[in-house]
Amino acid sequence: MIDLHEFWQARVSGVELEQRQLAALARYAVRDAPAPFERFARLAAEGLGVQAGMLRFQDGQRVWSGGGPEAPGWTAEELALCQDAIRQEDGFVIQDAGPSLPFRFYAGIPVITPQGHRIGMLCVRDATPGRAFAAAERRFLRDLAGAVITELEVRRLQREQIAASADTAFWNCLASGIAGAPDFDAALDQALAYCAERMGAAICMLMALHPAAAQIEYVKSYFQPESGLAASEMSGWFGRMPFSLFSFGSQLAQGQVADTGPLSLADDLHHYPRLEELVAAGLRRQIMHPFDLAAWRFGLVLGFERPDVPAGMHGLILEFITRLTPLLLGRQREDALARANRALRTIHASTETFEQAKRPRALFAAACRLGVEVGGYQGAWIGLARQDQARRIQVAAHHGAGEAYTARLNLSWADVPAGQGPAGRALRDARMAVVHDVAREPSFAPWREQALANGFRAVIALPFGPPEAPPMACSCSIPRRRWPSATRSRFCSAS
Missing domain, CATH: 3.30.450.40 (GAF domain)
Structure with a gap:
């Protein structure tokens, strides 16, 4: 039997120990449980024939009580006693707490995890002082505390299995989404x-x-x-x-x-x-x-x-x-392999087609058709850089979607608002120009509404032509915003 006065005098903070116990308790997610533990407190009270039972976990956030309707609620003193008594090696018994506390008999057994962490206390109390607490009764309370751990372990394993299944399903969906x-x-x-x-x-x-x-x-x-x-x-x-x-x-x-x-x-x-x-x-x-x-x-x-x-x-x-x-x-x-195959098909087809084209406009028309039918672009057009004062871009050929849109384009390759599109920049800077997202690119504002109406979401333009002749530009459109790769750029240049 523990002397209550000596017990209170022997209290030790054990902050580090409590932190380990709380970490062990967190694995069981007791706060998320739908309160199935009241039956353990009730079984403890009924099995020992005492007034009330209580199951309290170390974090103090969950307390389940069981007992007859005449059993009063648990006081702050009792909860504090339970919190400190959890540190006892083999539980504790107070056969007579004296008249100063709202109980006389008090007994408790710690709830211990398989790893040895004390995460809670299963306690009983009674108003009758001097009550015996035999070895069989201590064993009963200890077995009941073990049943609490079994319940917690089963719930933890179920949660982990559900989480693992959900995790597997998530990664399978991701892999399928990427593959598809x-x-x-x-x-x-x-x-x-x-x-x-x-x-x-x-x-x-x-x-x-x-x-x-x-x-x-x-x-x-x-x-x-x-x-x-x-x-x-x-x-x-x-x-x-x-x-x-x-x-x-x-x-x-x-x-x-x-x-x-x-x-x-x-x-x-x-x-x-x-x-x-x-x-x-x-x-x-x-x-x-x-x-x-x-x-x-x-x-x-x-x-x-x-x-x-x-x-x-x-x-x-x-x-x-x-x-x-x-x-x-x-x-x-x-994708790289598929794009390379398309590029090879484009080159092969263009070689045959260009050999048959006798006039420049026929050559341009063939190049645009190949860009759409073989290269996979939604629409393609070729513009000639005029050497007039306005530096206009004249559409020489078109194939695919947006023919009327392309015919109405008012473009320039001068450094003016009409020259800030991809074709104007490609001709002016003599390098590839890309609009990744037609809907958001600020420089594409003059043509955005009509381009979106025709289903264009991204545009790539490349300059070409012999050094001694006026430059030309090939512009290709695709139906979704894109971060074009160097390989895709080569497809356009190949045609």
């Missing part, structure tokens, strides 16, 4: 959507690193439709921008994780205008994880509408990237 996408660009869309869903993020963006130029390029993004960030204007993100404009710029360059921590409107973010825009729209935290795909380094950027993220979020993102990378690489290889 019509092309690599669509596969990337699928990946970003699944990533946002997995992490509970409002926005998921992919950024590409250009280390030689110390620049970062926006590739694409996915916004959760129900998010307040879904209406964010992303046109300002297009193109390459210096590292210094991004809060994660230097970390991406060094291959390090970047986490802004909690964000608010009161933060001074004027050095990072893009982040400032998102915070104004409701962003409250941003995390960036770098990863390498083939010869590129990318940053997977997640934006959250809450400042706190679940524990282990960084590990979850890393797992996602680790699983995602081989899926994307596999799909990238498949």
Whole structure:
């Protein structure tokens, strides 16, 4: 028997021990349980013939009581006693607590995990002092405490099995989505959507690193439709921008994780205008994880509408990237092979067709037809760079969608508003020009409405022609926004 006075005098804080016990208790997710444990408290009281029983876990957040209707509630003194008594090696018994406390007889056995952590206490009490507590009764209470652990272990295993099944289903869906996408660009869309869903993020963006130029390029993004960030204007993100404009710029360059921590409107973010825009729209935290795909380094950027993220979020993102990378690489290889085959077919077909073309316009028409029928573009046209004062671009041939749209184009290759389209820039700068997303590219504003109406989502233009002749441009359109690869660019030039 324990002397109550001596017991209270012997209390030890045991902060580190309590932390380990709480960590062990957390594995069982008792707070999420639908309170099935009252029966253990009731069985303890009925089996020992006492007034009341109680099951209390170490965190103090869950207490289940059992007993007859005459049993009063448990007092703060009793709960505190139970909290401290959990440290006893083999339980404890107080046969007579004296008249100062609302009980006289008190007994308890710790609830111990298979790893030896004491995570709770199964206690009984009675108003009758001097009650005996035989070895058989102690054994009964200990067995009942063991049944509590068995219940918790069964529930934990069930949760883990359900979580594992859900995890497997998620990765299977992701793999199927990537494999079933019509092309690599669509596969990337699928990946970003699944990533946002997995992490509970409002926005998921992919950024590409250009280390030689110390620049970062926006590739694409996915916004959760129900998010307040879904209406964010992303046109300002297009193109390459210096590292210094991004809060994660230097970390991406060094291959390090970047986490802004909690964000608010009161933060001074004027050095990072893009982040400032998102915070104004409701962003409250941003995390960036770098990863390498083939010869590129990318940053997977997640934006959250809450400042706190679940524990282990960084590990979850890393797992996602680790699983995602081989899926994307596999799909990238498949697409590269398919594109290479299309390029070879285009070259082969163009060789035969060009040999038969006797006039330039017939040659141009054949090239446009090959770009659509063999190269896989939605529409293709060739423009001639006129040497007049306005430097007009004259459409010489067209094939595919948007013929009327192309015929009405008012284009120039001078450095004027009409010359800021991809064809004008390609001719003026003598290099390929790309519009990744017609709907958002600011320089494409004069032609956006009609281009979208014809189903065009991205455009690529390449200059060509012999050095001694006026330059020409070949412009090809595709039905979805895209981050064109160098291989796809070669398809256009091959035709």
